[in-house]
Amino acid sequence: MKILQRSLLAFLAITMFPATVYASDMPEIDSGATAWMLTSVALVLLMIPGLAMFYGGLVRTKNVLGTMMHSFAAMGIMTVLWVICGYAMAFGPNVLGGWFGWSWDYFMLAGIDETIMDAGIPEYVFSMFQAKFAIITPALIAGAFAERVSFKAYCFFIALWGTLIYNPLCHWVWASDGFLFNLGAKGAIDFAGGTVVHISAGVSGLVVAIFLGGRKSFPHLPMRPNNLVMTMIGAGLLWVGWFGFNAGSSISSGLSTAQALTATQIAAAAGALAWIIIEGTHQGKATALGFVSGVLAGLVAITPAAGVVKPVGAMALGILASGFCYMAILLKNRLGYDDTLDAFGIHGIGGIVGAILLTFFIRESWMAEAADAAGSWTLIQQLGVQALAVLIAISYAAFGTWVILIVLNKIVPIRSSAEAEMRGLDNSYHGERGYGMTNPN
């Protein structure tokens, strides 16, 4: 009956108002889903100032503004690029054998002015939601090489990285014709960006950190965080924003949103507790930075998994992520590379742990659907798909970053001059000071 009414209405619309023919072909707006997606866009945007505070608090006083500017600059640069070419490259139809997508409709977002997607939300909302992911990913990398990068080179680097590494990865994993989206029975599972965002950012960060070398005086002089209070607030904002990041990635407002939201909360809490228990046992004190590192490790690990795991899986992933990330940071200190704010230790390792180990906690209904689609489907097969997706993300991000660095470094020296590094990024690149009078360095 409803279908009849609708087609009747459509018929009337076509006959009476020829101008609206195009619009009537589109799905109706689902105001519930749209409202939640609008909220999610705002929540994910909030993560970026959150990240700025998180990273800003962890560096030395002389670099606090420069480090916060890394996140803020990404908001400017990546948004503009997203409108110009990012959305087209990430979500357009395959070109160049599926390396990335392209659609002139998406150039300057010109063709989506009135588009409503099948999910019942305006395409503008989806595009802006995805833009926030393109912003936060390069901003995450900045943690690996904080305190020693020239601002100008950083801006060029994230522009190139976002265009050449992020957009193709995003296309492979999330566009409907991306090859990782169609790998195996029901695709490689990456609900909200474990491979696209966290593994790619973490691995690229590691590559840049090794390329640039350590900070002056690393590691023989201790370099303590200038303001952990700001770091705690930043971590709080990240946790809040992550509900938009994960639950928003359902692109709906319903059951799957609730499942993702629940998994997110549980993994963050379990990760935090696991971290302070490990740290407290191992080193005798449960640090505030340890707690928030655990929160992030848990959140990162649940990011790819939020859509497919139940609460028990979320808890397990949070705990496992903290364990692995804690070991990764200990190992970093042994190996001696200067991943300043542990972008690889938390985002790289946490992302890999989440993307691979989620296989063992997939809810039965998902496996049943996968089996229906492929005839039969086992955990081991899905594990293979996950491992392959992770491997592809790692190798593409590492190789691509290396190439960008070598080319860019010939044009704009990426590393700060010794003098600029000593004076601090704030004074050298921005001519400002973060605080009045706090720590004397």
Add this chain to the structure above:
Amino acid sequence: MKLLIAIIRENQLDQVREALIDAGISRITTSHVSGHGRSKTEEIYRGQVVVPNLVPNIRLEIAVNDDFVETTCNAILNATTAHDGGLVGSGKIFITPLEQCIRLRTGERGPEAI
């Protein structure tokens, strides 16, 4: 015993500290201070020329036995001139006699306590 008070550029704290540690002087006190020197640093901030009236500096206080005065001064001098480019405003070292020194933990007095 002498008390050395060095006023140095803010950005040179790390290199001075490292130089002092290399020279075997690790007992120092630092603080953020601001003041006037002979220099007038003009900075351009958001398109306007600004002359900050009180320039932020770092003050180091180092108590040493007489034998170490030269070592300490040389360490500071070498570290500050290395990257300075001869601009005014590098800072100064003041050396004053130190009457007494007491280590709180043990109550030792004099040169041993430094």
